Amino acid sequence: MSIVKAHFSKKRLIFGKHGSLSQRTAAGGAKSWIVRLLLTSERHGSIVAAATFGLPETMGGERNWDYRYTWIRDASFTLYALIRLGFVNESKAFNKWLEDRCRELGPNEVLQIMFAVDGRRHLPETILSHWEGHRKSSPVRIRNGAAESAATRYLW
Numbered sequence: 001m002s003i004v005k006a007h008f009s010k011k012r013l014i015f016g017k018h019g020s021l022s023q024r025t026a027a028g029g030a031k032s033w034i035v036r037l038l039l040t041s042e043r044h045g046s047i048v049a050a051a052t053f054g055l056p057e058t059m060g061g062e063r064n065w066d067y068r069y070t071w072i073r074d075a076s077f078t079l080y081a082l083i084r085l086g087f088v089n090e091s092k093a094f095n096k097w098l099e100d101r102c103r104e105l106g107p108n109e110v111l112q113i114m115f116a117v118d119g120r121r122h123l124p125e126t127i128l129s130h131w132e133g134h135r136k137s138s139p140v141r142i143r144n145g146a147a148e149s150a151a152t153r154y155l156w
Contacts, residue, residue: 033085036078045093046117047075056137064133066142069123071114072098 039048050067057063075094083091101119102111115121123143131140 033081037082037087037090039078040082040090040094041117042093044118045090045095045097046070046115046119047078047090047094048117049074049114053140053142055134059135060137062137062139064137064140066125069114069116069143070097072111073113 036047039051040046041048047070048068049071053064053066053068055064057065079091079094097119101115101121104119104121105111112121114123116123125141125143127139127141129139132138133140
């Protein structure tokens with residue numbers, strides 16, 4: 001509890017130049033934006049899509065993806081919400097993180113759809129055959145083979 005409270009204070013959730021927690025949540029959705037804010041990396045500036053892996057798209061299905069990465073599309077939706085709530089520093093940090101990823105591209109490369117929190121691009125998918133996913137869904141995967149896809153295919 002003290003770690004979360006310290007994180008909230010650091011992120012200006014309780015008091016800050018943009019108002020108090022109660023003022024920001026007057027329209028509802030407090031839990032959602034608090035969770036999204038907690039999934040931002042203060043160290044790197046990236047935003048994790050979710051803190052989960054091994055949850056299937058359908059119960060018993062094979063599609064159990066790892067969402068503990070920065071997905072460009074998902075991060076843009078999160079940024080839009082956080083900016084509207086006054087969290088501009090998180091937006092600036094993410095934009096810097098994204099600019100760094102763009103600078104790393106070769107002349108004929110396009111931005112991929114996801115990255116590790118620290119910006120790593122190579123995320124080979126691994127199947128954990130000894131693990132059982134939610135409600136016996138398998139296989140459980142860590143990392144995600146979708147990292148090889150181009151982000152522009154999903155943004156436009």
